[in-house]
Structures are given as C-alpha cells and as structure tokens.
Amino acid sequence: MGDLGWGASARELPIFDAHVHYSHDAWERVPPKEAIGLLRKAGVKRALVSSSNDDGQQKLFAEAPDLILPSLRPYRSRGDIGTWVRDDAIVGYLEERLKRYRYVAIGEFHVFGADADTPVVRRAVQLARQYKLLLHAHSDAEAIERLFRQDPGARILWAHSGFERPEKVREMLRKHRNLWCDLAFRNDHAPGGRLDPDWRAAFIEFPDRFMVGTDTYTPERWHYLGEHARWSREWLAGLPEDLAERIAFRNGEALFGAMLAPH
Amino acid sequence: MKRLAWGGLLALGCAVPWPGGTRQPALIEFTEAEVRSILQHGPWPVPWSGDPSNRVSGSAHAIDLGERLFFDRRLSATGGVSCATCHQPDRGWSDGRPRGFGLAKVDRNTPSLMNVRLHRWFGLDGAADSLWSQSLRPILNTKELGSNAGHVAALIRRDADLACRYEKSFGRRPPADDEALLVDAGKALAAFQETLVTGRTAFDAFRDALERGDRSAAAHYSEAAQRGLRIFVGKGACSTCHTGPTFTNGEFHDIGISQFVRPGEVDPGRHRGIQQVTAGRFNLLGVYNDDPTRARATGTRHVALEHRNFGEFRVPTLRNAASTAPYMHNGQLATVPDVVRYYSEIDIDRLHADGEQILRPLKLSAREATDLAVFLETLSDYAAPWRGRKPGDGPACR
Numbered sequence: 001m002g003d004l005g006w007g008a009s010a011r012e013l014p015i016f017d018a019h020v021h022y023s024h025d026a027w028e029r030v031p032p033k034e035a036i037g038l039l040r041k042a043g044v045k046r047a048l049v050s051s052s053n054d055d056g057q058q059k060l061f062a063e064a065p066d067l068i069l070p071s072l073r074p075y076r077s078r079g080d081i082g083t084w085v086r087d088d089a090i091v092g093y094l095e096e097r098l099k100r101y102r103y104v105a106i107g108e109f110h111v112f113g114a115d116a117d118t119p120v121v122r123r124a125v126q127l128a129r130q131y132k133l134l135l136h137a138h139s140d141a142e143a144i145e146r147l148f149r150q151d152p153g154a155r156i157l158w159a160h161s162g163f164e165r166p167e168k169v170r171e172m173l174r175k176h177r178n179l180w181c182d183l184a185f186r187n188d189h190a191p192g193g194r195l196d197p198d199w200r201a202a203f204i205e206f207p208d209r210f211m212v213g214t215d216t217y218t219p220e221r222w223h224y225l226g227e228h229a230r231w232s233r234e235w236l237a238g239l240p241e242d243l244a245e246r247i248a249f250r251n252g253e254a255l256f257g258a259m260l261a262p263h
Numbered sequence: 264m265k266r267l268a269w270g271g272l273l274a275l276g277c278a279v280p281w282p283g284g285t286r287q288p289a290l291i292e293f294t295e296a297e298v299r300s301i302l303q304h305g306p307w308p309v310p311w312s313g314d315p316s317n318r319v320s321g322s323a324h325a326i327d328l329g330e331r332l333f334f335d336r337r338l339s340a341t342g343g344v345s346c347a348t349c350h351q352p353d354r355g356w357s358d359g360r361p362r363g364f365g366l367a368k369v370d371r372n373t374p375s376l377m378n379v380r381l382h383r384w385f386g387l388d389g390a391a392d393s394l395w396s397q398s399l400r401p402i403l404n405t406k407e408l409g410s411n412a413g414h415v416a417a418l419i420r421r422d423a424d425l426a427c428r429y430e431k432s433f434g435r436r437p438p439a440d441d442e443a444l445l446v447d448a449g450k451a452l453a454a455f456q457e458t459l460v461t462g463r464t465a466f467d468a469f470r471d472a473l474e475r476g477d478r479s480a481a482a483h484y485s486e487a488a489q490r491g492l493r494i495f496v497g498k499g500a501c502s503t504c505h506t507g508p509t510f511t512n513g514e515f516h517d518i519g520i521s522q523f524v525r526p527g528e529v530d531p532g533r534h535r536g537i538q539q540v541t542a543g544r545f546n547l548l549g550v551y552n553d554d555p556t557r558a559r560a561t562g563t564r565h566v567a568l569e570h571r572n573f574g575e576f577r578v579p580t581l582r583n584a585a586s587t588a589p590y591m592h593n594g595q596l597a598t599v600p601d602v603v604r605y606y607s608e609i610d611i612d613r614l615h616a617d618g619e620q621i622l623r624p625l626k627l628s629a630r631e632a633t634d635l636a637v638f639l640e641t642l643s644d645y646a647a648p649w650r651g652r653k654p655g656d657g658p659a660c661r
Contacts (some may be wrong), residue, residue, distance in 0.1 A: 025612070029526075034527065077612075081616065110616060160617070185570050185571070185615060185617065187567070187570060192567060192568070215570075217615050218519075218522075220523065220573075223522075223529040223531075224531075224573050227531075227573075228570070
C-alpha cells in the first residue's frame with residue numbers, strides 16, 4: 001500500500017464518499033465552491049459524483065479535480081429515473097458524453113429485475129466495457145445477476161448494497177468477484193452508531209468490497225455530508241483499524257483512484 | 264372493489280338502515296374499504312386521559328396557573344412576548360405568519376396547539392417527548408421568549424398571586440431550585456394546553472351517521488365534501504399518514520418541502536429532533552418525569568436515528584387546519600388549495616427512490632382538487648374564538 005496521506009493514528013478518518021449527487025437543483029442552492037467546501041469540511045478526500053443532468057458533476061470536477069470522480073448518469077433529468085431503460089435517446093446521450101468527458105463509472109442508475117436486459121441497459125453495459133468504467137447500479141439482486149450475465153467481466157458498484165440483508169450481500173459477493181457495495185442511505189449495519197454483528201461478519205469476510213456513501217439526492221443533503229461522515233467514523237471505530245480505513249477510504253481509492261490518472 | 268350496500272354497514276356496526284333500502288341521492292355509495300377508512304377517523308372527541316409524566320395534568324388549579332403563565336409576557340427576557348405572541352387563540356393558536364416571530368424571527372411556522380395533548384412527540388421536529396418539556400423550549404429559546412430558569416423561577420416566587428396559585432397546584436411553596444420550578448411552570452403550561460381541544464365538525468356528524476347507518480343525517484354532508492373524502496381515503500392515500508381521529512399518525516415524514524432557512528443553512532428537522540430528545544435533560548428518561556413506571560419513556564429510549572430523518576417533519580393534525588394558514592414547516596403554502604395543489608403536482612425528484620414511496624403526484628382534476636379542499640374545510644369546527652382571562656383578571660389567589 002502506498003502513502004495514502006494520513007497516518008494510522010490520525011484522529012479524523014478520511015472518507016471516500018462513493019455516493020454523491022449534484023443535480024440541477026443543487027447548482028443554485030449549493031454552488032460549486034460551496035459544495036466543494038462542504039466535502040472538504042466533512043473530511044471527504046474523494047467523492048464519486050453523478051448528476052442529472054451531467055453538467056453538475058462536470059462543474060464540480062472543474063472546481064476540484066483532485067476530489068471529484070465523475071460518474072455518468074443516464075439521466076438528462078431525474079425524471080428519467082423510471083423511464084431511461086426504455087428510452088432509446090439515452091444511448092445517444094451516453095455516447096455523446098463519453099466522447100467529450102472522462103469518467104470512472106456509469107451510474108448511479110436505477111434498474112430492477114428483467115429491465116436490466118432491455119436494449120438501452122445492454123448498451124450501457126457495453127459502453128462501460130468499451131470505456132473500462134464501473135457500473136453504479138441501484139438494483140435488486142436479480143438485475144445485478146443479469147448485468148453480470150451480459151458482461152462477466154463487468155465491475156459493478158452495488159448502490160445501497162441493494163438494500164439487501166447482509167446474508168444476501170455476502171452471497172452475492174462470494175459469487176461475483178467484481179462486485180463492490182456502497183452502504184449509502186442505510187442504517188441497519190450500524191443502528192445507533194454501533195455495528196450490527198451480521199454486517200460486521202460481512203465486512204470481515206470481504207474487507208476490500210465495501211464503501212460508505214452519503215447520497216445527496218437533494219441540495220439540502222449536501223449539508224448532511226458532515227453529519228454522515230461523523231456517523232461513519234463513529235461506527236467504523238468499532239472495527240479493527242485497518243478494516244475501518246479500508247471501508248472509509250482505501251477500498252474506494254483502490255478501485256477508482258487511478259482511473260483518471262494521466263495516460 | 265365491492266360496493267357497500269347499507270346492509271353492509273350493519274355488519275360494520277351500523278344500527279339503523281335507511282328505511283325501505285332506498286338510496287339518498289346526495290349520498291355517495293362508499294365501498295366497504297372506504298367506510299372502514301372513514302370510520303377510523305373518529306369518534307370525536309377522544310376520551311380524556313391525563314399525562315402520567317405530569318403530576319398536575321388535569322388539575323383545575325394547574326390549568327388556571329398554566330393559562331395565566333401562557334399569556335404572561337413577564338416570562339420572557341424582555342417582558343415583551345408571551346407564549347400567546349405566537350400561539351394566538353383567535354388564529355387557531357398559531358399566528359398566521361409563514362414563520363413565527365417571538366423576540367426574533369424563527370425558522371419554522373408556528374404549529375397550532377389545538378389537540379396538542381394527543382401528540383406522541385412534540386414540536387415539528389419531535390425534539391420533546393412530553394407536552395411539559397415542549398413547553399420549556401420556547402421559554403428558553405433565544406429567538407422566542409429568550410428566558411432562563413432563574414428568570415422564570417424569580418417571577419413565580421416574587422409574584423404573590425402566581426406563588427399562591429403554584430402552591431395550590433403543586434401542594435408546596437415554590438421551591439428554591441430554579442430548574443425544578445421552571446419544569447413545574449412547564450407542567451402547568453401543559454395542563455392548560457391539554458384543554459385546547461377542537462369541537463365536533465361537519466365531518467364528525469357525517470362519520471357518526473355513517474356508523475349508525477343514518478342515511479338521512481349522513482346526506483347533510485355536502486356531495487363535494489364526500490367526493491373529497493373519497494379522494495382522501497382512496498386515490499390520494501392521504502389517510503395513510505393523516506390517520507385516526509386526529510388525522511395524523513404522529514410521526515415524521517419528508518414530503519419534499521425545502522429545508523433551506525437561508526443560504527448555506529438548512530433545517531435538519533427530525534434528525535436533530537431525535538438527537539435533542541434523546542440527549543435532553545428534560546426528557547421522559549430524566550428525573551422530572553413524574554411517572555415512576557416510565558411507561559411513556561419507551562419511545563425515547565428506543566427511537567432510532569436514521570438518515571431518512573434528515574428533512575422529516577411531524578405530520579400535522581388536519582382538525583381545524585383551515586384556521587391555521589399558512590402551511591408546512593416553513594409556512595411556504597398560503598392556503599388549503601395550495602396544499603392540495605402541492606400534493607397534486609409533488610416533485611418526486613426531491614424524494615429518495617427508496618424513501619416515501621407512497622408519495623406520487625395525484626394529478627387531480629380541477630374539480631377533484633376543489634372537492635378535496637372542501638373536504639379538508641369540513642374538518643374545522645369554526646367555533647367562536649376562545650376567550651380566556653388576561654393576567655390580573657379574576658379574584659386574587661388566597
């Protein structure tokens with residue numbers, strides 16, 4: 001492991017936030033400089049950011065390329081959440097953005113069950129393979145299985161760990177070596193800030209596969225970044241130091257950190 | 264869905280069918296499911312039950328003392344504002360402002376106090392778990408009364424009339440402990456507020472007629488209100504959260520209303536409320552709970568702080584809501600039709616995909632929107648404004 005820029009004894013664990021949005025309504029209420037300031041104040045060292053439309057995270061990336069890892073959302077507006085899987089125009093949108101900008105992932109997108117096999121989703125999977133990008137999927141387990149059947153070499157970050165029970169998450173992680181999980185917008189792994197035993201077992205079995213995330217789905221949630229980071233550090237303190245650092249930062253850095261490095 | 268014949272109402276406990284089985288034209292034929300939903304909004308009023316955490320709950324002396332304190336500006340740091348500055352009797356115990364104004368402008372709309380004793384959590388963020396502890400919050404808030412325990416205690420001790428009424432209420436002279444006396448003032452204020460109950464409404468008359476199977480009486484309820492009621496319990500799914508006789512589940516939800524109070528600052532709502540109620544020294548887990556069983560403290564002991572709580576606010580009662588405009592935690596909606604329009608066109612982009620899944624734009628027609636608004640208006644009693652005494656009114660305490 002290289003020098004990650006913080007000591008093991010550092011009091012404030014740095015955070016890789018794997019689930020940040022910066023959509024159109026956020027740009028005015030939380031302008032880019034303020035947004036970057038909130039991330040830094042929370043101790044977030046890197047953030048996987050997507051937005052609807054894509055201009056939002058490009059604004060942030062321009063402001064802080066050291067901090068922002070852009071992910072391309074297949075939504076021109078958030079209203080596309082429920083329709084994108086059957087909207088052929090999304091394909092052109094993705095292709096055009098991928099030609100113009102650099103990304104580390106396609107997502108976060110919402111797809112469930114058999115919808116994962118629609119032509120639009122299939123094309124998104126192909127584009128991820130072509131551009132060597134992760135897929136950030138807000139999906140049930142069935143959709144994850146379908147995505148992997150389309151491309152067994154795909155790398156998928158499972159948003160919210162599918163809101164699945166830890167037993168199911170472990171089952172999926174055992175089955176798919178290229179599956180990672182974010183823990184955004186869920187509390188069951190650390191109710192009251194204390195680790196759940198079943199989740200603890202999952203973290204110990206798969207120390208390299210979990211990341212934390214805030215999910216700033218409204219502009220107001222940018223003001224929750226600090227509280228979320230505090231809460232994350234609270235429950236991570238219940239893990240061995242090395243494992244806590246992995247989930248807090250190193251797993252995300254290992255997966256995404258070098259993707260935007262100069263060629 | 265099966266339509267309900269009046270015989271069906273008998274099965275639901277209705278005593279009197281409409282004579283001859285004929286249909287009253289002005290009466291909508293509600294389904295069995297709709298009738299069940301409607302009946303759960305009553306009967307009204309609900310029976311009295313005291314607050315075991317407050318030893319003077321229901322005490323006539325404490326109600327009297329609490330009423331005097333409620334209107335007494337001397338409670339405030341400046342002597343310029345009282346509880347009634349924001350909770351005005353002739354404005355439905357609110358103030359008609361988007362955001363309250365005590366010693367300064369606050370960040371939230373002033374909630375009505377009508378039926379407040381029936382809440383489970385108090386304040387729009389539920390930062391208090393009893394009415395008496397909630398009553399202390401505005402006293403101590405620098406933007407509201409800006410007071411402190413010493414100031415309140417000194418007032419009660421110094422004022423012979425208040426001290427006398429305190430002794431009648433609590434069976435002892437005002438104690439030397441400022442904080443204990445402040446808490447007792449909160450308990451007297453709570454005893455008074457427990458008496459603020461809305462009266463029976465046109466809806467209640469309809470609901471009870473429905474339960475009795477009295478079609479003639481039920482038909483007095485306007486057809487527009489009935490249509491609106493059908494939306495309320497059906498297509499609108501409003502009764503999912505606005506449930507029971509009080510038309511609230513007493514819990515907290517995020518309906519997408521802005522949390523920004525000013526640029527760069529947001530109202531965390533229930534998220535901070537949970538942090539405050541669990542950490543607060545005046546909560547039901549503390550020494551000031553008069554109930555040795557601590558039965559009502561269970562919720563405080565077990566309430567869980569979750570990410571979804573950020574931006575949630577308490578579901579308000581709809582009884583007498585027509586008298587408490589403007590609406591929402593920040594008072595951003597001016598009228599009942601505005602509220603209906605908000606839900607009709609709700610922006611689901613502001614809700615988490617795995618959050619409040621019941622909320623979808625209702626896409627009401629103009630007539631449906633009017634009907635729903637008409638129904639909501641029938642939840643108000645439009646009784647004569649409350650007329651209480653003023654400080655100094657009535658004979659002195661002896």
